[in-house]
Amino acid sequence: MKLFESLNVAGMVIPNRVMVPAMVTRLSGEDGLVNKDITDRYVRYAQGGAGLIVIEAMAVHHAKSGPLLRISDDRDVPGLGDLVRRIHDTSDSKVVPQIIHFLKISKSGWRQTVDMLSLAEIDRIVEEFGDAVVRARAAGFDGAELHSAHAYTLASFLSRANPRKDDYGGDTLEGRLHLITRIFANIRRKVGNDFPVGVRYLADEFIKDGYTVNDAKLIGLRLAQLGAAYLSLSVGGKFEDAIHVAGQVPYPYTGYSGDRCMPGDWYPAVPHAQFSAEVKAFIRAHGFNTPVATAGKISDPGDAERLVATGAVDIVGIARGLLADPDWPNKVRHGEADRIVKCDYCNVCKHLDGTHMRVICALWPQGSLQAPPDDRSTQAPRWSADGANLVATVGQGKAALKWNKAAGAARYDIFRTDPLGHVEVADAVKVTRWEDHNLLAGMPYRYHVCVYGAAGQGGVPSNTVTVSLPMPDVSARA
């Protein structure tokens, strides 16, 4: 598979094209230092065979925040160095820190915007990013990634909503690009040209008056000109449309742009990769070979392979899918895709992040802080003597499924075959019942349930049931 070919990213050779994008874990303390839980989280990805691991956003500055890693002081370096060593000792995965600057925000809903920054404060941000990259290099990271996406400082400068009237805004593309251009120049002065620095930024802001892929192409071209090691594209995740709950710090993934950033189960698969493909084609047309990474509801190995094999993108970011199962890369490479613990896009992880809780996957065993080991020695779960006994009842526009418990079950996947014969995993649950609310009356839908143990070992599939909702009564009323 093309997905498992190596790639030279500005000197950093990643062994395959599967990337763990930066995901907040909320596992650090207020001190911002690496701890055992964080180390375990990222070593787990290395065990699973990801080609590039982007460590969750760590602050380049000292501003107050919730639990968040820091790379703002030399005291942060030893812990980060240990983390890097543990990952390098585990696999040939490459590892970079995502480095972030954010502005102030309060529980009242007030937030600092880029037009409130003085020129001296902007100068300080430039230095802070440069110093953070120096620390990343000192810690042994293979490179670094500037967080210029979502609701944070660099993205707010790139945004069409940037309200500054001076050289850092002024309603022009060059104004919006000025800060990141200066930051790159400063980084080069401080660490030289041989340390790979990639950038994550938005392909589309998905907010009113926000920028679209038209601007993303031009931003990508500038970043390529500046020598960005790679471009990693995300979408949305903005404060502009965040829903403010009284007494809580606004969370930039609560509005529509947040839906797009982490598309839930009602979204089609791979809804945003075409933007990354457009950016890649555009910079290639300008003669730049900068690798381009995409992300957003990618979980099917066929989709991932297609994105790379067709040349649409160079690297495939899988966030929630790798949280659910860090062994996704190794399982796919070894032809064991059927053993993947498949993300069902329930977004429990997103809600945990939004409430500053430690981020876990709802599909992990109860009480686990990490994905369970891929323990092939454990037995597959077994139905009791009377089997799965899957039954379905219909009514009120729904099909209600229930089935027996299986011994050793960690989860049940509901396989749904639509009237055209397409099979999909409609959901993954820990209980033994599920409802389908998305049926067209008069059409046949078929289901079976597969049971899995914690390491993904599958039991015997259940019996199959077919349902059809009665056509609604549309006769005239009295």
Next chain:
Amino acid sequence: MKLFESLNVAGMVIPNRVMVPAMVTRLSGEDGLVNKDITDRYVRYAQGGAGLIVIEAMAVHHAKSGPLLRISDDRDVPGLGDLVRRIHDTSDSKVVPQIIHFLKISKSGWRQTVDMLSLAEIDRIVEEFGDAVVRARAAGFDGAELHSAHAYTLASFLSRANPRKDDYGGDTLEGRLHLITRIFANIRRKVGNDFPVGVRYLADEFIKDGYTVNDAKLIGLRLAQLGAAYLSLSVGGKFEDAIHVAGQVPYPYTGYSGDRCMPGDWYPAVPHAQFSAEVKAFIRAHGFNTPVATAGKISDPGDAERLVATGAVDIVGIARGLLADPDWPNKVRHGEADRIVKCDYCNVCKHLDGTHMRVICALWPQGSLQAPPDDRSTQAPRWSADGANLVATVGQGKAALKWNKAAGAARYDIFRTDPLGHVEVADAVKVTRWEDHNLLAGMPYRYHVCVYGAAGQGGVPSNTVTVSLPMPDVSARA
């Protein structure tokens, strides 16, 4: 061109695939009756050669509103009949009314939602739509179109945000489909099976927790099963994210979903047609040949032809482009695409609608209430003796262009060639200056200006200028 092949739409033969989608004109009075201005507007589209003209939304009920056509009373029929006759006397264009039901809304921002409707009120809506279709037939329309898109009653039932707990919602697809299913059954009882009734609905709501193309496919299949004559897809335009200005009735095109519904100049061309193509492919796979129409920032004849020729869709809706130039179809058919008055997506029309002003195009001659006639006898505009004298200056991230006035000029199109050699009309203006804020420094951009008379007759193109912004100063501060 495939675009100019006829199509049988459930018995209504449209002479070509170009559709005028329903566009509010605000030309009617409070009485809701057809008047001369409205007649002139639609006869103009017939003169221009559109295959299908959808008359702006007219209410099926008596609720208070601003200026809006009505089809809620038999007294509305004679005026509508005259309008239809005038159109049929002008061309072979087919004409249908878009019929709408909307809920109450107030200047306080309060709005009635579908869960506030009693079952008796729902029954009345069912009858009102049926009665309106009877009136449409009596008026001589070739068919009718149910408005089930944007922020209005039928769309609010289809929405994932439908909060009803009963048969008309209940968090199920069938619940959300129940009202429109009843309406179709009622229409069939009242007008029989031989009167074409199409439906406009949303391919994607573009709101938080809103539905995506996944649901649009299923909704389209149900509509096809119900015998919809055609499916016409739009996106967005919802109250859920509308921006409420104190003292004004909320306008459902002010939020992000409004951006998507009428994408402005910063959006790529044809941003939504792939959804329509997905819906079409889905219903075809289920054996339905229902024609599918798309819309959304389509103006280039090549794009329109490609959409039809590849089979992506069957009908191409062009709203703002035909408002700017109702002669678009005839000009394209006759190989005169260079004479088209090209919409520049400035959205003045949208703002006029939003403030309940009469909707015109900013590119029409000053003071015109209608597009000017395609008067080939008028002379092309002429530069004075010293020519166009286009000059450009650069600075502050911008290129500022200015040029001489031309005698008889109605507008100037700014042709911009990007560093890859792609030419586009960057803007259309009535003044003799323009600024480009979207340049990457260090890259060459080339411009020339073309001048046009009111009927689209073009003068001699201006001289060409090339600019390049200086690279920004990114040296370290003191």
